[in-house]
Amino acid sequence: MNRFVFVMLIMVLGMMLFVGCEKKTTEPEPEPEVFDPPTSLVYATYQDSVKLTWNSSPDATDDGFAGYNLYHRINANFSGLTEEEMATYLIAESPVSGNEIVLADLTSTSKHYFTARSMKIGSDDTTLSSKSNTVDTSPTIWFSDTLWESTGGDSATVISAVDFDAQAVYPMDLAYMTFIDLYLGVDDSNYLSFKSPSLYGTEWSSRVASIKRLGIATDGLASFGSAGTIGTSRSITLTQPGTAFAVKIGSHYTKVYFVNFVGGAYPNRGIYFQAAYQEVEDYDHF
DSSP: OOHHHHHHHHHHHHHHHHHHHHHHHTSOOOOOOOOOOOEEEEEEEOSSOEEEEEEOOTTTTSTTEEEEEEEEEESSOOTTOOHHHHHTTBSOSSOBOSSEEEEOSOOTTSOEEEEEEEEEEOSSOEEEOOOOOOEEEOOOEEEEEEEEOOOGGGGGGSEEEEETTTTEEEESOGGGTTTOOEEEEEOTTSOEEEEOGGGSOGGGTTOOEEEEEEEEOTTGGGOOSOOOSSOOBSEEEOOSTTEEEEEEETTEEEEEEEEEEEEOSTTSEEEEEEEEEOOSTTOOOO
């Protein structure tokens, strides 16, 4: 073999070795472990507390799974926060092992935002998942009382109206007009109905209430978390005890739970109700 051919062979072998080494050093790094958060975070709002529940992470049965970190922030969500900032909103230092938590002593004049993450503890480090969905709500003011049907000329002495803000009941008298949010009247077939005060007469035209039937309240006053944006009326007939309603007058929402009928026949019929008044303005999370 002449010298030229020998040199060329050495060069080709060298290039092959170089290319082989390059392929080994440029192979992509393995993808980091994908760790799933809990799903379907929801809330139930109470007098001064909120219960959060969620579905388990798909990774909850993995080795090293430690539970869930819960986060709470007031009047703002968690968008754009760094890891260091997120850590300042932890509800508890230790992860929650179950699928619910009750948070008490929350202010009713603020919006409260919540989210959750899964935690896995390994031999060398701790892994956190991405955030679950974020929910927000605010504790409400609860109270209960009895209303009696408005009976025409006698209505000035019959307790048939309610002031949700003050948690008080009144007769349908003009002296209380600026306080009254809703009254117990009758529909065209003489069935008891929740009615907007504006339907009571021309003097009451400024007291307009929007009422919406939410449905059967399977968890009492804690059922249903929002009023939604459609389906409101100024008069809704009461047909089935156990039904929840949303009422808005001015800038405040209230959830009303119609517990049962009381009293006798017309004109002495009434209802027992419970209500949850939302102090935060123009906010229907109750």
